[in-house]
Amino acid sequence: MxxxxxxxxxxxxxxxxxxxxxxxxxxxxxxxxxxxxxxxxxxxxxxxxxxxxxxxxxxxxxxxxxxxxxxxxxxxxxxxxxxxxxxxxxxxxxxxxxxxxxxxxxxxxxxxxxxxxxxxxxxxxxxxxxxxxxxxxxxxxxxxxxxxxxxxxxxxxxxxxxxxxxxxxxxxxxxxxPIINKNYQGKKYKKTDFGLQQSDTVYVHTGSVAEWSGINQIIDTIENGLPPNQYILIHSKTKFPSENPVFIKLNALKAQGKNVIVHDDVFEDYNDYLSFLSCFDYGIVMYVPDNGIFTGMNIKEIGLSSGKFSAFLSQNMPVLLSPCRSYQSILADYKIGELITPEKNLAFHILNGSLKKIDAANCTKFFEERLxxxxxxxxxxxxxxxx
Incomplete structure (x- = not known):
């Protein structure tokens, strides 16, 4: 025992x-x-x-x-x-x-x-x-x-x-x-399930919407406008309280016709969550450290302890990444995404389609060899x- x-x-x-x-x-x-x-x-x-x-x-x-x-x-x-x-x-x-x-x-x-x-x-x-x-x-x-x-x-x-x-x-x-069930027989998601066209391009932010998650930069990017047929999907793993200021802001942007999708359905099975991610195109792995005990250096150098990072890569999704040392080192060996920097921020990468040139096969290779x-x-x- x-x-x-x-x-x-x-x-x-x-x-x-x-x-x-x-x-x-x-x-x-x-x-x-x-x-x-x-x-x-x-x-x-x-x-x-x-x-x-x-x-x-x-x-x-x-x-x-x-x-x-x-x-x-x-x-x-x-x-x-x-x-x-x-x-x-x-x-x-x-x-x-x-x-x-x-x-x-x-x-x-x-x-x-x-x-x-x-x-x-x-x-x-x-x-x-x-x-x-x-x-x-x-x-x-x-x-x-x-x-x-x-x-x-x-x-x-x-x-x-x-x-x-x-x-x-x-x-x-x-x-x-990620805990992957190779015999998964659950729901297969499509972009049309979320009011989109299959040809639309979707960037996914999943998890917390606290400031350290980069949500303010994401909201600014949505507010300033995305290219036609390009969307950011915000997925919360728990139901948004109706009074949550982020939820209110995102719904207001949606009402203004901005290209944002808000999703807070709870997945009972982790493989349902992975199936959900698999129907989209790209992942946003963004961390903004603050002075918190768990949200300072722990997220500044989050590296391979990030659950969303591994979840995206398991579904062959190229990623936009915070510039922590681990990610910089990974990108030197595997072309799986791009770094979000002050010079090339989130909006820059989306407006310029930085991830279009990333081969999904690179993500598969990285996942199999490193994750x-x-x-x-x-x-x-x-x-x-x-x-």
Whole structure:
């Protein structure tokens, strides 16, 4: 049995974790998920996965009764690990690593494998005493890690610097990659489903519409006018509240006859979402960092941890990209898109048809060579299970 320790809610929608759990099931290995955020049910195909309680948070409560309950849950977690003879724990992000490290203080036989999706940058958390303390503890437990999973070389470099990691070489670079069902029999979408002609050209923005997603630049581009038969589709993965200012602005632009499509239908199945994307032409992968803890350097150098990037490439869609170092390096080797820069902004690329000269076969090649990471997951699990 393998344990996964996480405080996050996205275990079954995180492609990397999903891929690891799926691969463990195929190898006949049981998985114990230590997590209290159980908003998502365990997928029906994961018969080998079960939940176990973990302490809520990392700060010891001050009130005696709450402290007693916290310690009871902590020790119960310790004994569940011991009872099930769990030798390997996959710790997700800094909080998961700290909790796992604390457990290991009482069980030196545990092997910890760190899965890093969010990096805490010391300059960004300096004003938050609790996060500074968490960062210090995270860095301490880095010294007892058996392996580290991260998305690409740039993010590896950043984690090494921020956590002071030295003389460590057991890394697994696993990009965030889409969970593709090759036997998908769901709906096949067409542009006409959205009031368009099949000959129309559609650029897709998907995900958040917060400022860090580049939505202001996208709205400016729509407002200033797109060429005939060229559209930008804004897809939100959750329903827009009617009072959302972005939703109001987009609907106003649509009412003015601007070339924008607003889509916020919720896809129950990830492969329905991929099928939806496949009927369009190009993807917009835009990130505008701010001073936020999760929206500063984490998105400035998002690289291969971007879910939308891998989703677009899985559907052979050329992309317009933020100028992070990973994307600049990728474009030097694979002609899959163009960079959005101050000199050549989003509007420039659309007005000049920059992506028309990109061969979709380049996207297929890149996806197969750089984003299909199942073989790296197998390498990681082979080492873990044979240790």
């Amino acid at each position: 393998i344990g996964i320790v996480t405080f996050n809610r996205d275990t079954f929608t995180n492609p990397t974790l999903y891929g690891i759990i799926e691969a463990l099931g195929k190898k006949g290995v049981q998985v114990m998920l230590f997590n209290n955020n159980r908003d998502s049910k365990i997928p029906a195909e994961f018969k080998h996965v079960s939940y176990a309680d973990a302490p809520k948070g990392l700060i010891f409560p001050r009130r005696p009764n709450k402290l007693l309950h916290y310690l009871r849950v902590f020790w119960n977690m310790f004994f569940v690990i011991k009872k099930n003879k769990i030798k390997h724990l996959i710790a997700v992000d800094p909080a998961g690593l700290v909790l796992t490290g604390r457990i290991r203080m009482f069980n030196k036989n545990l092997n910890i494998h760190y899965c890093s999706f969010e990096i805490f940058f010391q300059s960004e958390i300096a004003a938050d005493a609790a996060l500074v303390k968490l960062k210090k503890e995270e860095s301490k437990y880095n010294k007892i890690i058996s392996s580290i999973i991260i998305q690409d070389e740039i993010r590896k470099e950043l984690l090494i610097k921020e956590n002071g990691i030295k003389h460590f070489n057991n890394w697994f670079l696993i990009p965030v990659y 299909m990471a199942s073989h790296i997951v197998d390498q990681f699990l082979s080492q873990l299970l044979n240790h």
